[in-house]
Amino acid sequence: MNEFDKLKEKLKEKGFKLTTQRRVILDVIMENKNKHLSSEEIYDLVKRKYPEIGLATVYRTLQLFEELGLVYKLNFDEGRNRYELYQEDAHQHHHLICLKCGNVIEMEGDLLEDLEKLIEKTKNFEIVDHNVKFYGYCSNCRNKV
Amino acid sequence: MNEFDKLKEKLKEKGFKLTTQRRVILDVIMENKNKHLSSEEIYDLVKRKYPEIGLATVYRTLQLFEELGLVYKLNFDEGRNRYELYQEDAHQHHHLICLKCGNVIEMEGDLLEDLEKLIEKTKNFEIVDHNVKFYGYCSNCRNKV
DNA sequence: TGACAATTGAAAATGAATATCATAAACTAT
DNA sequence: ATAGTTTATGATATTCATTTTCAATTGTCA
Structure with missing residues (x-):
């Protein structure tokens, strides 16, 4: 479809x-x-x-x-x-935001399963979604120092 | 101090x-x-x-x-x-946001070290900070269904 | 096709955050 | 402590993304 x-x-x-x-x-x-x-x-x-x-x-x-x-x-x-x-297959990704050039890079993969399981257990919190951003310096900007 | x-x-x-x-x-x-x-x-x-x-x-x-x-x-x-x-000792925590009551619950611990290492390696991206939110239903609201 | 509800576009309104600017307060060296 | 310099403040106006309003339009379904 x-x-x-x-x-x-x-x-x-x-x-x-x-x-x-x-x-x-x-x-x-x-x-x-x-x-x-x-x-x-x-x-x-x-x-x-x-x-x-x-x-x-x-x-x-x-x-x-x-x-x-x-x-x-x-x-x-x-x-x-x-x-x-929203792409069912490709939705599991995170965003890496460069603090210097502002570019947003995609990091494929979810990789939070373990953490989510831990949260569901210890906090009795039912997770339906998450939002993860990493801030730092992209490969381009790291090389330009 | x-x-x-x-x-x-x-x-x-x-x-x-x-x-x-x-x-x-x-x-x-x-x-x-x-x-x-x-x-x-x-x-x-x-x-x-x-x-x-x-x-x-x-x-x-x-x-x-x-x-x-x-x-x-x-x-x-x-x-x-x-x-x-900002509390040096206690800063490593995430926020769990309840979609029903809107409450924000703290999840102590960072638990992203592995994912961050992977990102640094595969993307050559130097991480200095992150922002992680989980959306779902808190224990209170789960019981009230 | 006709009737009814949902939708639209234009313009006004909202609301968080920022800029402006004259006055006030903090720091520095004497 | 004081004068001189600079930063900070409060009141107000402004900005800018987003939302609301409302009359006119357009889908949908019988």
Whole structure:
């Protein structure tokens, strides 16, 4: 099942409508799979394909997509949200944020199973999601010292 | 060395001044060691001891304290920052955020050494800090189903 | 097709955080 | 202690991402 069928299905399930705007926004997100676009960046890209769109619609839609699990909200402490496509297979990854150049590098793999098990046991806390960021210096910036 | 001496020393080191406001703000943070107060909450508490203080001073001071390493900035995706006292001994902990009641529970221990080593090796990325949050349901809310 | 609810775009509103600027307070060397 | 220099403060205005409002539009389903 492709992303559009998923969108259609999830919308229908909850009584939401499939609009052109929603289709175009998903389109843009899919074309930028690994890019962590901000709401404003998505708005700019969407406007090229659908100039009449309003900024509020983009914000509303991203929020909706997050609730539907189509998209994942990221926060890199810049005072704005970013989004990435939720990919079942590839979702287990962490972000490495370079304190010098600001680049965000992906670290594939989850690797938190043991820690999560420990938490579930010692705290009786049922984990459904996590958010892990590492701050430091990327290979590029390390070499430039 | 207590926190006030630390403050004094770190300020002097960088040519900053030790003001009553800064002292009172640190005071409030220390009195609420494990509370994750927001800037506004700190402002309210500080005003009780020092009513003339301005909101901007609180924001400025928290930013300064973070730079000095006295305080740690937290982001629980509420659109506002929270702060906790930086405690050398007890700083290695993670936050468990309950999706139902919103409570934040502390999980002592770091337990990321292996993952960090792996990242440093495979990505040649020098880690200096990390930020780990787990989302799920706390023991209280699990029992209330 | 028609009816009804959900959706949209434009503009205004919100709210946390930051910038501005004149006044005040802290530090330094005398 | 004091004068002189610099940093800090408080009040206010401003910024900027995001949300709300509301009238007009558009999907969906019988």
